[in-house]
Amino acid sequence: MAARPAMERSAGLLALLQARAGENFALHEEYLNTQLVKVLKTIGYDVHYTKAHGQYLFDEKGNPHLDLLSGFGVFAIGRNHPRVIRYLTDVLYAELPNLVQLDVSLLSGLLAERLITVLPPGMEKIFFCNSGTEAVEAAIKFSRYATGRPKILYCDHAFHGLTYGALSLNGDELFRTGFGPLLPGCQRIPFNDLEALEQALRLRDVAAFIIEPIQGHGVAMPGDTYLPDAARLCTRYGTLLVADEIQTGLGRTGKYFAVEHWGVEPDLVLLAKALSGGFVPVGAVASRRWIFDKVFNRMDRAVVHGSTFAKNNLAMAAGLATLQVLEEENLVARAATLGERLMEELRQFVPEYEFFKEVRGKGMMIGLQFGPPMSLSLKTAWTLLEKANAGLFCQMLTIPLFTRHRILSQVAGHGLPVIKFLPPLIITDEDKRWIVTAFQEVLADCHKVPGSVWDLGRTLAAHAIKAKAGNSA
Numbered sequence: 001m002a003a004r005p006a007m008e009r010s011a012g013l014l015a016l017l018q019a020r021a022g023e024n025f026a027l028h029e030e031y032l033n034t035q036l037v038k039v040l041k042t043i044g045y046d047v048h049y050t051k052a053h054g055q056y057l058f059d060e061k062g063n064p065h066l067d068l069l070s071g072f073g074v075f076a077i078g079r080n081h082p083r084v085i086r087y088l089t090d091v092l093y094a095e096l097p098n099l100v101q102l103d104v105s106l107l108s109g110l111l112a113e114r115l116i117t118v119l120p121p122g123m124e125k126i127f128f129c130n131s132g133t134e135a136v137e138a139a140i141k142f143s144r145y146a147t148g149r150p151k152i153l154y155c156d157h158a159f160h161g162l163t164y165g166a167l168s169l170n171g172d173e174l175f176r177t178g179f180g181p182l183l184p185g186c187q188r189i190p191f192n193d194l195e196a197l198e199q200a201l202r203l204r205d206v207a208a209f210i211i212e213p214i215q216g217h218g219v220a221m222p223g224d225t226y227l228p229d230a231a232r233l234c235t236r237y238g239t240l241l242v243a244d245e246i247q248t249g250l251g252r253t254g255k256y257f258a259v260e261h262w263g264v265e266p267d268l269v270l271l272a273k274a275l276s277g278g279f280v281p282v283g284a285v286a287s288r289r290w291i292f293d294k295v296f297n298r299m300d301r302a303v304v305h306g307s308t309f310a311k312n313n314l315a316m317a318a319g320l321a322t323l324q325v326l327e328e329e330n331l332v333a334r335a336a337t338l339g340e341r342l343m344e345e346l347r348q349f350v351p352e353y354e355f356f357k358e359v360r361g362k363g364m365m366i367g368l369q370f371g372p373p374m375s376l377s378l379k380t381a382w383t384l385l386e387k388a389n390a391g392l393f394c395q396m397l398t399i400p401l402f403t404r405h406r407i408l409s410q411v412a413g414h415g416l417p418v419i420k421f422l423p424p425l426i427i428t429d430e431d432k433r434w435i436v437t438a439f440q441e442v443l444a445d446c447h448k449v450p451g452s453v454w455d456l457g458r459t460l461a462a463h464a465i466k467a468k469a470g471n472s473a
Helices: 013-019 024-029 032-043 081-096 106-118 132-147 194-201 226-236 258-262 289-295 315-328 331-347 374-390 392-403 429-445 451-473
Strands: 049-053 056-059 064-067 127-130 151-155 186-189 204-211 240-244 268-271 283-287 355-360 364-372 418-421
Touching: 024 032, 049 355, 064 331, 064 429, 064 451, 081 315, 106 315, 127 132, 127 289, 132 204, 132 226, 132 268, 132 283, 132 289, 151 194, 186 194, 186 240, 194 204, 194 226, 204 364, 226 258, 283 289, 283 418, 315 331, 331 364, 331 429, 364 392, 374 392, 392 418, 392 429, 392 451
Parallel strands: 151 186, 151 204, 204 240, 240 268
Antiparallel strands: 049 056, 056 064, 127 283, 268 283, 355 364, 364 418
């Protein structure tokens, strides 16, 4: 990219954005993640968004795109919610003292007080940080110190984050490969397997079992009794149960917290994403009092764990505004009812289309499972894609959902034939019809071999085979 003259000192941000509009992909290719730009251009996602409101992203022509990705769950209350903007503006204009460090802020106290009222029973203390992965790091430290034990258990296909401690609890080898050695004492067990959990707990050296109540990777659901039984096993063997509600928390599943569906009361609950209101990153660890008091047990240990920008005024205000919106707009109940109706309407296509196998999830966290069909021609086409790259079939569906129907969604994990919908909790009945109609049309097209969707499939397979050849060279 050619060098540009220094920006005029008097130019404001909006003037800068207007002057440089449309350069985002070129700038990222030059100065940031070149490979991400290549991916977006390859799959046709290189759209220039110019505005965002609620559940919609608007391109430069003013076309709305329905966002079923929600920034990986960040935008539970939608984008640019006016209440959050007002709270943040109030903070900026109030000229409040911020990050004094040798002080305690009122806003962080107010947010902690408010969070306690919606958290599962037993949560009495809050530690604030900047993100979900920082919350996981804190949980590892708190669990080890409070129990005096070294091990942390996690599940196959778990995510939890990408910093070193959190990465050590990540069940996807794609993220882990090449970054070792990782944190010692972390043991992986199968998800939904109580026998494996008890076997790992028997030595009584496990500080914590960390689990996503519903796994984001593949939208994997626990068995009806798995989480309650896991909680009882943890109690029996003196292990802390850590609920990673970073994606599932704050209404996403139709309850404030996903563990409530199974009546589970964890020892630690991890939050982030939606708590930000979509503006200012914020994470939180909710804890039983005894755990917190054991970690911060003396005055000289008052700062034994912390984070410079944690509890900053903007983040705390965003969290307060988000909780207010969830309550005032009744979004948790809305997620439960509208999400269930959406899943029921999608389920009607399972017996009609061979590739489509299952709809699962809770609230506005929905997984669409696909699998090999019975018809010979369709099975041959499926095998072609899956041989090129496991999970490629789902990419073949999400692309036309986006390019033809302006619906942004994602494949639910590397190598998985699952599409995930994470809509903002504010979507409407009209949005639901948009989703169902578009999904049926794309699903019907993929059952026509040959056809335009399969032309796309062959292109994707060629790219995947070329990438594999490059990696093995």
